[in-house]
Amino acid sequence: MSPVIAIDGPSASGKGTVAQLVAQALGWHYLDSGAIYRLAALAAQKLGVALGDEPQLATLAAGLDIRFAGGDIFLDGESVEAQVRTEATGNAASAIAALPALRAALLERQRAFRTAPGLVADGRDMASVVFPDAATKIFLTASAEERASRRYKQLIEKGLLANPDDAIFQRILQDIRGRDARDSARSVAPLQQCADAVLLDTTSLSIEDAVARVLAIHRSKSAV
Ligand code: DC
Secondary structure, eight states: OOOEEEEEOOTTSSHHHHHHHHHHHHTOEEEEHHHHHHHHHHHHHHHTOOTTOHHHHHHHHHTOOEEEETTEEEETTEEOHHHHTSHHHHHHHHHHTTOHHHHHHHHHHHHTTOOTTOEEEEESSIIIIIOTTOSEEEEEEOOHHHHHHHHHHHHHHTTOOSSOOHHHHHHHHHHHHHHHHHHHHOSSSOSOOOTTSEEEEOTTOOHHHHHHHHHHHHHHHHHO
């Protein structure tokens, strides 16, 4: 079995960016498991399946036609990267992610990304459920205020906020807190730090420092 580095953490913690850079540094594959939940939510919305219809959502998730290629994401052959990244899709993904049958339908699909020479996977339950035998498990987080501030700056940089102000920042902060609460409170595979995961708080770390820490933790685990 190829080795896995599992990186779990809350929304906007930077785990996606860090996981991709770690994968790049090692020459390993990368799995953005959140994107799979987002794709399931998007497909449900396109087909008019209600976000509470668990049996239908599970069937749909089992048959999703998805592809990751060259930094883009395809659903049924259509490029959907922009639609997948919206807050609305993120919130819909968080809602359906609480349904056990949907999670079960996505399990093997995620495990299929485990190929040689190794996989860096990010999400909420990579260490606890999907890859419990991961060589290295990291719980990557940052304060809610820091995560909101990173997202706010990102939106300004992308030119997506015409009139940035404190009210918008507060809304982003509220949204992040709401998503944390929902992802942590669900009964199946809630967001939580595994007993054997290393906590990495990036509140005052740069991306480069966070990547270096993950690689150092991985080296120390692999040397045991
Ligand atoms: O990481 P993200 O924000 O793209 O994830 C979107 C939602 O999908 C998140 O709010 C919860 C859910 N999710 C999950 O339940 N389990 C995962 N492994 C990844 C994401």
